[in-house]
Ligand SMILES: CC(C)(COP(=O)(O)OP(=O)(O)OC[C@H]1O[C@@H](n2cnc3c(N)ncnc32)[C@H](O)[C@@H]1OP(=O)(O)O)[C@@H](O)C(=O)NCCC(=O)NCCS
């Protein structure tokens with residue numbers, strides 16, 4: 195090669211040194227009317243009540259909330275209150291294989307299945323160690339604010355021992 | 357349904373599995389080469405249909421439209437049918453099922469099924485990988501709770517212990533059996549023999565599950581060639597004939613809609629459908645070798661029950677009595693299962709089918725050869741266990 199071009203003459207292509215937390219790795223959904231048709235679920239939660247949809251045609255109760263009834267394909271759904279007290283049906287504590295965004299001080303965290311009567315849902319069980327819990331323990335719902343990574347006000351639910 | 361033409365898995369191959377210094381495209385090429393190398397007389401020019409099992413190339417490798425990418429990498433002009441299948445952990449078996457149906461229906465005679473997954477992005481990126489795994493459940497209401505696979509299956513272990521008295525020791529027996537089987541499998545991710553105490557003493561991941569109760573995060577590929585009877589007879593004397601294939605899905609994928617946390621009714625239904633097609637009345641007596649989805653030790657215990665090898669609630673006793681060992685009533689996971697081989701999601705089902713094929717062909721190392729293996733099955737569950745897939749394979753076409 196007779197050409198004398200060297201590395202320092204090469205053009206540089208730069209990419210940002212930090213990439214914003216990607217939207218697709220944010221576990222919490224956007225919750226407002228311009229984003230989701232189940233915003234009423236989140237509005238109710240923000241106001242302090244866990245609710246879900248009930249079909250006014252066939253009376254089926256759904257969880258997660260829907261916009262179409264999977265039992266009868268009707269779309270006349272109303273929001274009904276769910277109990278905030280329930281029983282622990284199953285639980286574990288996560289020590290390995292942690293998803294993104296969990297803070298160090300949260301590990302190990304307890305995640306369980308809570309039977310609220312009309313529905314059975316998964317949830318974080320706060321303020322409890324795995325070894326202190328038993329199947330059948332009473333737990334209560336609490337509502338938490340989600341801090342970041344978007345500017346929106348977001349809420350979610352968790353449980354704690356009674 | 358009844359298939360109209362006989363279809364055989366004639367052979368195939370796989371890459372080394374584990375934490376690989378290789379990209380998704382590297383793995384696809386290695387897996388393709390291993391497959392063609394293992395089946396003399398079949399090359400890229402013979403393939404009319406290509407089915408690629410791949411679960412999260414978008415998340416793990418930043419790549420989509422992967423089936424045509426494989427066609428390019430392996431030099432295959434696909435004349436009849438091309439598809440990528442995504443059914444979480446059952447994607448490999450889903451790809452086999454599409455290929456089977458396409459050949460049975462007379463659409464094509466020769467198919468390549470290739471499962472590929474690249475999951476290790478470096479230890480520092482493991483949380484991203486685990487986040488993607490949690491998306492297999494309803495992400496908005498379940499994944500959001502930090503619910504990746506280990507705690508989900510821990511619930512099943514806890515409930516099975518609670519309802520049926522299954523013991524921690526029985527879980528360890530499953531993991532020790534499979535990991536020890538994997539020590540004889542040259543491509544496996546985990547090749548050390550493990551005894552039951554080592555399972556119980558391994559670090560807690562999501563109690564009651566410990567590290568050795570869990571399958572791994574695995575890079576790997578596996579490929580298989582499927583052929584119509586006429587073509588298969590030209591390349592081999594012994595093949596695995598697909599005599600039954602069942603799949604069952606409940607109308608529920610999120611936690612509220614699961615009917616049981618100690619059993620999988622869909623596994624029972626899918627296997628029953630497959631057994632009916634294959635003419636199997638007594639699975640324990642008639643199945644010689646089974647590659648089942650032991651993503652966690654508890655899964656295999658439940659599968660003994662739902663696949664009809666043991667009564668409901670007696671899966672723990674079944675392993676304790678050694679009935680699923682290589683020399684037991686049904687050899688379960690001679691390859692080493694997901695616990696020993698690792699679990700590159702899209703490749704797992706294909707590798708399971710290859711093990712059964714090679715067992716029929718006497719093409720596995722002696723120390724894991726099942727005596728006179730003539731009838732086998734593969735089973736995969738996916739997501740929240742909402743889907744179960746079962747394929748029955750036989751050394752002779754029906
Ligand atoms: C169990 C699990 C959480 C462990 O991950 P981790 O805590 O990040 O563990 P690491 O990767 O740091 O591994 C720690 C050590 O254990 C080993 N190891 C990891 N997983 C292992 C397994 N399943 N079996 C045996 N050894 C394992 C590693 O090689 C490593 O050994 P080293 O320290 O000698 O290098 C992870 O393997 C996992 O999520 N498995 C399940 C995969 C899954 O969900 N699949 C879908 C099923 S439906």
Ligand SMILES: [Zn+2]
Pocket residue numbers: 249250251252253254263264265266267268
């Ligand atoms: Zn309805």
